[in-house]
Amino acid sequence: MSAFIIVPTSNRAGLTSVSLGILRAFEQSNNKPLFFKPIEQSYVTQLEQQIDPAVHFAQELFHLPTVAPLALSEVEMLISQGKDDDMIELVVQRLSELRLQQAHDVVVIEGVSPDSDRPFLADKNLALARALQAEIILVVSAYNATAEQVAEQVALYVHDYDDDHVRIAGFVLNSINVAEQEFVPFVEEVSRRIASNRAPLACLGAVKYAAEKSMFRMKDMARYLNARVLHGAEFLDSSRVKELVVAGRSATHMVDRFKAGAVIIASGDREDVMMATALRVISGTPLAGVILTCNEIPSQNLQALIAPALKSELPVLLTEHDTFNTANILSHMPSGVPADDLSRMDSMVDYVAENLQINALLQNLGQSKDVRLSPPAFRYRMMQLARAANKRIVLPEGSEPRTVQAAIICQQKGIARCVLLAKPAEVQEVAEKLNVTLPVDLEILDPDLLRQQYVEPMVALRKHKGLTPELALRQLEDTVVLGTMMLAQNDVDGLVSGAIHTTANTIRPALQLIKTKPEASLVSSVFFMLMPDQVLVYGDCAVNPEPSAAELADIAIQSADSAKAFGVEPKVAMISYSTGTSGAGAEVEKVKEATDLAKQKRPDLLIDGPLQYDAASVLSVGRQKAPDSPVAGQATVFVFPDLNTGNTTYKAVQRSANVLSVGPMLQGLNKPVNDLSRGALVDDIVYTIALTAIQATQ
CATH class of the missing domain: 3.40.50.300 (P-loop containing nucleotide triphosphate hydrolases)
Structure with missing residues (x-):
């Protein structure tokens, strides 16, 4: 549009x-x-x-x-x-x-x-x-x-x-x-x-x-001067002002300016000006009006002489200001069109x-326009989708200060129904220190009162691994494990953790209890990078240290699908230190193979590589280094060859350019579990909760 x-x-x-x-x-x-x-x-x-x-x-x-x-x-x-x-x-x-x-x-x-x-x-x-x-x-x-x-x-x-x-x-x-x-x-x-x-x-x-086209009405001048209307009130709206004529000299020296559309400004005791004005009107000159100043009206004798002129469509105003001030005030009238002057x-x-x-x-x-999604549009779309989803999201780090603040925001804005796993007294203490008020409908569940009900379901899920009730109860002391079991049992719709836990602490229980989707060969992650002018997707920056070519291809496909689900048109760049055939080495060959595999699996996607980051992101560089590429210079999804490259790049961009990063959002699990960076800000947590709520609908 x-x-x-x-x-x-x-x-x-x-x-x-x-x-x-x-x-x-x-x-x-x-x-x-x-x-x-x-x-x-x-x-x-x-x-x-x-x-x-x-x-x-x-x-x-x-x-x-x-x-x-x-x-x-x-x-x-x-x-x-x-x-x-x-x-x-x-x-x-x-x-x-x-x-x-x-x-x-x-x-x-x-x-x-x-x-x-x-x-x-x-x-x-x-x-x-x-x-x-x-x-x-x-x-x-x-x-x-x-x-x-x-x-x-x-x-x-x-x-x-x-x-x-x-x-x-x-x-x-x-x-x-x-x-x-x-x-x-x-x-x-x-x-x-x-x-x-x-x-x-x-x-x-x-x-x-x-x-x-810029002419005021006598009505506008009457309103601006707060003037009294002596005559012609019914003509105030139709009478347009072309010129202000200030009677500073005798009428014989000014009568040539008494033209159609002119407003004559003079004191009411200026008999020569009043007579000249009346004669002009009687002769058929459509003056816009007369403004009498100094709160002076013509004498009775003069009024009798000019009475024939007052039978015309001539508005006459009276103001307490003197002639000079009246002209000065009117010269400073706002140039905008008044609301009622349609x-x-x-x-x-x-x-x-x-x-x-x-x-x-x-x-x-x-015609088709730029398909890039702007950060504000992304944020608005994400919040609207999350509100519409109305999902229940468990937060295992329930007494962590940033998490408490994020839960309050989500509850107040209707982004998600958050569940804090923590002792209510601890959460209340955190709220008091932060000087925030806990919403009455914010759910706070004491883990000690919940664990027992999840022992039997957990044993059933992990029985083939020799899990006993005693071991299950001990593992459920970890609130991340407890929250994951709540998700596995459909008591909540998603889980967000990682503010004080490692990525492994968050993902391991999910892999054991939630498991991957049938079509997914691995779990990977993406960050939504809210650049100044568009949203980019980075994957994988949080999970897989050294993905193989086949795994890298799957990460590319998962990342493209995630981008599309959130309104980002996927143009996937497989990132390397080399563009096209300009370089050689095992790492470049891995990216080449991954690109070919991804294209074979999903011919409907725009995928190209190897591409250096600048060739993927800067149009002029892309045209120079990869002129035939459908992705170079306009990539929206960046797939990094390993965790070292991806994590370093995302953090460098995030901190150096003051860019908000949303995620990581995990891909490939049966149910949404998302990991936070331990340096996450409150806003980061809010957005990750929103992402998780949306994932729960897909």
Whole structure:
């Protein structure tokens, strides 16, 4: 599904009018668009409520479903706390909710506009484009700017947004205020200058400045001044203001400015101005209105003289401000379209749409897009799937502080029904030290009260190995073994351990009591690596020290299937220190053999190797080193030749690049058991619990 994010290059670029103009252009081309505003910014007032203007007009003019954007205060709080990823995840969640509401062909996303108080917002548009997998359309204000200045604006943003994973679809020039004969040469010169700095960038529209599209109503001025309406209340809505005329001189020196659409601002005791105004109105000049200042109204005699003019459609306002202050106040009126001025915005949107050339965008609608899954989309998808699964997950390390915190989060967010294996008093003590509150429905089971009921089932499972009731009871003192027996007996749906236990401590009971799936030759693992712009899958980084070629092939297939199950389109790279035939040696030959075996077993999968990591992950390197590879430069699943390589790589990437890794998730078992790194953070545990809940449904 196509998506475009509209990004301004300045805070007065006309972002909303262009965004909605693009929306209308898609609508007019017989496509079904959606409109999405991730973060609210300026407000308009509507029936004593405040609402983002873009969202408001999308609802009123297009009758489209919308979702509330994130409040700016919430965004600022999350950013100040270093929780940018959480903010982006919330945005992805809102867009996902919106997309469910109506069938559509394209999503138009209005980006955020930086201002002097919040310059940090400028950086968020690129992050939003990555997370929402949207192409960028730049909106550039050309008002009072030369072609060189406009091209420099575009070049600056193109440089800042130079990213392999985000495409700039083109730019829209807005508010071009040049003479008619200079209009086309101006646009061509901007495009030429941009092309001289980089590859040509499509000009998707050139919108000439139209003063009539920015005209306020007398109603808006009355509201802004809090003025009293003396006459013509019924015409306030239809009377549009082209010009403010401040009567600072005598009427004979100013009467040539008393034109159609002018608002005359003067004190009510300025008899010459009042008479000149009346004569203009009587002669048929449609003035926009009169604003009387200093709380002065004309004398009774003057009112009698100008009475014929007041029979026309002339709004007259009265304000307590003096003439200078009135003009000054009105000059600072917000430029945004008021919420109830639908006709002005509708006219503006039509005008912008008429001046757009979006054929290039229309040609790509419905075509396959970048299949990479962004980290926020992955996290949102994972949480939604886990909530829907509603599984019961046992945590054998029930009094470990990080595990307690993770269980509380999962319980509160409905990610899973967690079961802590620990003495309730110990868990309560941990909670008090952490200054957290245990949810009343969080299940805490005392292992001492559970063991006996699992002795007989465990003996039955391991009788062929000579297990006696006494030995079983002793083994069940290990809470990991106890939790595994709960899983074996279907009393829980999954198990997560490893915060204080080794991988062997977690996996051994599972292999003995849960066993592998019939089609699985081994148990392996994957990490979901939440890189800045996409999710990658690493396998095997936790279980198999020296897999054979056949085992490595199975790891590749298991990892590809796991990736696909969680929304990552699998393109599998078999990693080695050599790419293709450039190197030799036993390790390279093992990877070659594993690649061939995996392809034979699963011809439906994109698998290639041997590939060096850079050839697998960097498009330019992949094209150079393996130009014919369907995987090189775009791999999403990385299969490492041994545990030493895999574990070292995942930890180096995780810590050096500050990347969140979710897992390890074990593959090949009959029921989901997952191991944690002993350095796992609370978030790591939460995500692993979610993964386990999802696995329990598959």
